[in-house]
Amino acid sequence: MxxxxxxxxxxxxxxxxxxxxxxxxxxxxxxxxxxxxxxxxxxxxxxxxxxxxxxxxxxxxxxxxxxxxxxxxxxxxxxxxxxxxxxxxxxxxxxxxxxxxxxxxxxxxxxxxxxxxxxxxxxxxxxxxxxxxxxxxxxxxxxxxxxxxxxxxxxxxxxxxxxxxxxxxxxxxxxxxxxxxxxxxxxxxxxxxxxxxPDAEARAGLMRKLMKQVDSKLSTYEFDQVVQWTEGYSSADLNSLCKEAAMEPIREIPPSKIMELRSPSSVRKVQVGDFQKVLQFIRPSVSKGTIQExxxxxxxxxxxx
CATH class of the missing domain: 3.40.50.300 (P-loop containing nucleotide triphosphate hydrolases)
Structure with a gap:
């Protein structure tokens, strides 16, 4: 009351x-x-x-x-x-x-x-x-x-x-x-x-969780490599990186063929090369100078x- x-x-x-x-x-x-x-x-x-x-x-x-x-x-x-x-x-x-x-x-x-x-x-x-x-x-x-x-x-x-x-x-x-x-x-x-x-352990955990949403073909060594390459990336950066890497197999399919795909399994698995490609334009959003501040x-x- x-x-x-x-x-x-x-x-x-x-x-x-x-x-x-x-x-x-x-x-x-x-x-x-x-x-x-x-x-x-x-x-x-x-x-x-x-x-x-x-x-x-x-x-x-x-x-x-x-x-x-x-x-x-x-x-x-x-x-x-x-x-x-x-x-x-x-x-x-x-x-x-x-x-x-x-x-x-x-x-x-x-x-x-x-x-x-x-x-x-x-x-x-x-x-x-x-x-x-x-x-x-x-x-x-x-x-x-x-x-x-x-x-x-x-x-x-x-x-x-x-x-x-x-x-x-x-x-x-x-x-x-x-x-x-x-x-x-x-x-x-x-x-x-x-x-x-995020440190290496946190980056690995976040990327594993994200990559469970798509079929991927990364060996343990390749996955560890990607984790090392992403030192200095924020959690938001890693999310963008995985999202772009997951899109690479889709981008290889000609537009005329996309509507003909019978199921998601027809799309090739995400590979380490996809990460190497997107790492060229998905860069850390926080500079070293800012981190020092x-x-x-x-x-x-x-x-x-």
């Missing part, structure tokens, strides 16, 4: 926007869906999942953090990790892009932010995931407009209020540009976890992993 009364006091238009476009009712992503990142998963287990599932054990000095920052190069699973956490915790998952919040709801952003945190408290345990948080929490300067400043202030106020009652809300923010974040935001996002490029920031301001 109290919950319905609280919802009734909210701006119904704002509440409807959140319930329809921001609330993710079924993330459905599990740990096993994410290859590699063992240390990251362990850090998230200790800081999020255990405290959510056994809150009585995590009090006092063991109290869980209110805000977590996931940072690193794009295309390496920050959003998937947040969804997996929500699934493992059996929590309500609110997902929003900060850039969309700033642009689409300009003028009403503050009210939307306040309503979001209120609904998260009502639906707790909840996780609020804010992607591209750098577009909302950039370093303050004299040139930023008043609406952006008010939104930033409202977010910081709401984040300060998390954990002040019996509600269980966790804020997970993700960014590809951690060095652009305001210091006030960093002070509140106390746990910072670096999500780097992340490493430098990680050493000075980052956290584990």
């Amino acid at each position: 109290e919950r319905k009364a609280t919802i009734a006091k909210l701006d119904q238009k704002m509440a409807q926007v959140i319930m329809e476009t921001i609330l993710d009712r079924g993330p459905g992503v599990k740990w096993d869906d994410i290859e590699g990142l063992k240390d990251v998963k362990q850090a998230l287990m200790e800081n999020i999942i255990y405290p959510q599932l056994r809150p009585e054990l995590f009090t006092g000095l063991r109290s869980p953090t209110k805000g977590i920052l996931l940072y690193g190069p794009p295309g390496n699973g920050k959003t998937l990790l947040a969804k997996a956490v929500a699934t493992e915790c059996r929590s309500t998952f609110f997902s929003i892009s900060a850039s969309a919040l700033v642009s689409k709801y300009m003028g009403e952003s503050e009210k939307l932010m306040k309503t979001l945190f209120t609904l998260a408290a009502i639906q707790s345990p909840s996780i609020i995931f804010i992607d591209e948080v750098d577009s909302m929490l950039t370093k303050r300067n004299a040139e930023e407009n008043e609406a952006t400043r008010r939104l930033k202030t409202e977010f910081l106020i709401q984040l300060d209020g998390v954990g002040s009652s019996n509600t269980r809300i966790l804020v997970i923010a993700a960014t590809n540009r951690p060095y652009d974040l305001d210091e006030a935001a960093l002070r509140r996002l106390t746990k910072r976890i670096y999500i780097g490029l 992340y490493h430098n920031w990680h050493k000075s301001c980052g956290g584990p992993v």
